[in-house]
Amino acid sequence: MDTKVNYIDVAVGVILRDQKTYVCLRPTDKHQGGKWEFPGGKIEAGEAAELALARELMEEVAITVTQAQPLTTIEHDYGDKCVRLFVFAVTGFDGEPTGAEGQSGKWLPLADIDIADFPAANREIIEQLRTTFR
Numbered sequence: 001m002d003t004k005v006n007y008i009d010v011a012v013g014v015i016l017r018d019q020k021t022y023v024c025l026r027p028t029d030k031h032q033g034g035k036w037e038f039p040g041g042k043i044e045a046g047e048a049a050e051l052a053l054a055r056e057l058m059e060e061v062a063i064t065v066t067q068a069q070p071l072t073t074i075e076h077d078y079g080d081k082c083v084r085l086f087v088f089a090v091t092g093f094d095g096e097p098t099g100a101e102g103q104s105g106k107w108l109p110l111a112d113i114d115i116a117d118f119p120a121a122n123r124e125i126i127e128q129l130r131t132t133f134r
């Protein structure tokens with residue numbers, strides 16, 4: 001029996017400015033659809049997490065990342081799939097974030113973050129934002 005878990009590696013960017021973070025609404029037809037998310041996406045085979053972060057943030061919110069620090073790595077089993085999130089704090093970028101793929105996006109004050117609006121895997125990120133960045 002194969003008990004090895006196949007994780008989907010994902011680069012996730014917590015874009016920070018003025019005690020706010022830029023979040024996007026996941027399309028309803030996607031995994032965890034209807035939840036808010038930190039922009040990001042799947043890391044390609046052989047791709048470094050930082051490069052995937054820069055690529056996904058350009059594709060999804062049209063910014064050029066100039067400063068990012070690893071925040072945490074989270075492994076989460078959704079039942080239908082297992083994800084490994086490589087989470088970065090994005091503290092420097094060129095351009096103004098926008099929903100470049102037609103999705104809704106907004107600057108969310110860190111004080112207003114509600115864990116229930118995000119995918120379950122994001123719990124630890126939100127707890128860190130509460131303690132580290134406020």
Ligand SMILES: Nc1nc2c([nH]c(=O)n2[C@@H]2O[C@H](COP(=O)(O)OP(=O)(O)OP(=O)(O)O)[C@@H](O)[C@H]2O)c(=O)[nH]1
Nearest residue numbers: 010012030031032037038039040041042083119121122
């Ligand atoms: N981008 C992003 N993905 C997250 C977050 N939390 C979380 O569990 N995920 C999960 O990570 C997985 C991959 O993310 P994604 O759907 O954005 O990947 P992608 O941009 O490459 O999209 P695609 O391959 O569907 O076109 C999804 O299963 C998603 O549910 C989050 O905060 N941001």
Ligand SMILES: [Mg+2]
Nearest residue numbers: 039040041042
């Ligand atoms: Mg994505």
